[in-house]
Amino acid sequence: MDRRKFLSLLGGAGLASAMGATKVKAAGTHTFNGYPDAMGVLHDSTRCIGCRKCEQACAEVNNLPKPEVAYDDLTVLDTKRRTDAKTYTVVNKYNTAGLDHPIFRKQQCNHCQEPACASACFVKAFTKNPDGSVTYNGDLCVGCRYCMVACPFGVPTFEYDDPLDPLVQKCTMCHPRIQEGKLPGCVEKCPKEALTFGRREDLLAIARDRIRKYPERYENHIYGEKEAGGTSWLYLSAVPHTELGMPLVGKTSAPELTSGALGAVPMVVGIWPVLLAGAYGISKRKEKIAAEEQADAVREAIDKTKADADNAMKTALDKAAKDKAAAVDREVKKAVAEAQQSFDEKLAAMQAPAEAEDTDAGNSPEEEA
Amino acid sequence: MEHIFYTLHDFMLHTKSIVYILMGLALVSFVGYWLFITGRDEKIRKY
């Protein structure tokens, strides 16, 4: 693809900015349409011949190391490859049923409208730029690799063999080049115009146009129009995209998938302390009431015991008094009886010598009255 | 705030950042408010 062709395409395509803009919905009533001038790439795999010149161009433009197998060696296409830390893009070969020829498809970062990697990154190392590219800042990266978990297309790669500064590696949509008005390296080198660079909205229009014009050539689906909330890299295919190794990805974007859980977090902060303080308050109140009831019971028991003790004391004192009185009575009676007896004896003793002259022993009983 | 959010991501980055700060303030406020409410309650004996 050369610049002239590209510019003419741009002019000819017409601008359809409002047509079918991909909307992402979440956060109450807000909708988001993405950057209006976001660029993208349309990959038409019906045109791809698997020459791998795009792979070579990418490596040159990004100063990637030379691969083990040369780019013109097409036998590598016999095995499925994926991107890795030194390979930002790969072309794979697919033998599909019902076709007498294989289909080739290029794979790289899809530069999503709502990138999962950016959503997942806890240190803001990924940015969706207004030009549509999603770029990575290795100076911030902590190396947690959550972006790799998050990406539905399995794009980001990691330099596992670097002990000091392992970075995430992926396609940049040649962000520095497109800022200068140049084409991405792969788009520029493609000899078959299987790659078209332009505004995303325009590319969607072109893709729909191709499908409309040649319905027998194309599957009626632009992969990337809605997948994961929409991507800047769009795909046309002769067969269902899943037969070309494209993952079946729903249209919900990563921010939409996580907004519920993220929203629950502040709610917990606002509600939990209320509930927990309430639980604390209730349990303290129960303790207090239990303590009061216990104090009451103790007091009652003490009072009762005291009353019982008082009663017992009183009874004992009364009894003691009674016993004392009875004892006194007894003693008095005893003393009186003794006194009487003593008096009687004395009297008898006094009268005894007088009656000794009468020698009458039978008269004494009469004097004992 | 005149800033337009083009992506949900940018929107959430903005709103969540503010909410985290507010969460911290809320937690501090809870403690202060609790101390205010229970300030004149009879003290629990701590030997």
Place this chain on the structure above:
Amino acid sequence: MSNNQKSFWTPGNVLTAFILAGGLVLTFLRFYKGIGAVTNLDDNNPWGIWIGFDLMCGVALAAGGYVTSASCYLFGLKRYHSAVRPAITTAFLGYFFVVVALMYDLGHPWRLPYPLVYSQGTTSLLFEVGLCVATYVTVLFVEWSPAALEWLGFRKIRNFVIRLTLPLTILGVVLSTMHQSSLGALFLIAPGKLHPLWYSSFLPVFFFMSSMVAGASMVIFEGTLAHKGMHDKMDETHLKEADGVAFGMAKAASFILLGYFFIKVFDITMDNDWQYLATGYGAWFLVEMFGFVALPSFLYALGVREKNLKLVRIASVFGVLGIVINRFNVSMIAFNWQLPAAERYFPSWMEVGISIFVVTLIVTTYRFIATKMPVLYEHPEYKDAH
């Protein structure tokens, strides 16, 4: 407890020394040659057992801290008081060593503070996890510090910290709720990669509920081990309350597991995922649900009802294993289920070695703390710890 050289080298200490030595060698390898040299991680499988076990299980199994402190200080269940300090110690060490384990897994571990102080990626649930865990480790440290302060004799500081118990406990429950659930929420972002029987919008709720079970089970399980190994360090209160603690935790765990079972069933119903039960993954899911959720629930229930401590202890083993299996499933086994077998992940022996090393560090540190500091007993000069 004599201190001469001969009795120091018990079989346990010999094993510990061996593991620590091996761990140091692996540590050197990891930092000299990079993550790739010691792990089986790759571009398709960026997270392995250092995340699936050390982080996910470590955090879940440290949940006993918030469970016991909430029971005792918020819900007023004083009979759990003797269980609080051991649980808080376990929790503090658990979380602290999660951070240690992360040092191995992160590409730039020294940049761990970046998300907090330098560039806040607030759209990320991992940011939430990081912020919460950082705060909670601090809270746990303060909650745990009285044990150390009593040992060191710093009475005034210790008395001040004790007065913070109530707000710290509430904060602990708030923070725990958030990060336990957020660990589950991490996987919400990848619906295409997690098997439908495990993927759910309610993953955060599942993780939070099961963390309570993890906490209760660990209190029982750990208590069993401590009674065997450190019985002579336990004071009368601790020994007297021990059975009550076990039965109380068992009662709670049993009921929570029932609720958990229900919400899992509801979730499958609402997503209409029944057909997956008839697959290989489905069979494994049923093993997890019936063998490690329903079964421990029932064993706990029976144990409490019959006052059978042994049954409760067996149930706690199933409870702990259930948490481990669930976290393994979500992060490694049901994750990337759609990849062909040749591309699936299995840990390398060196990864396993590092994990064992970290666990041994936790156990050894715990043994040191519980031996020297008033964790299993109340310090005679600080009997007011309420």
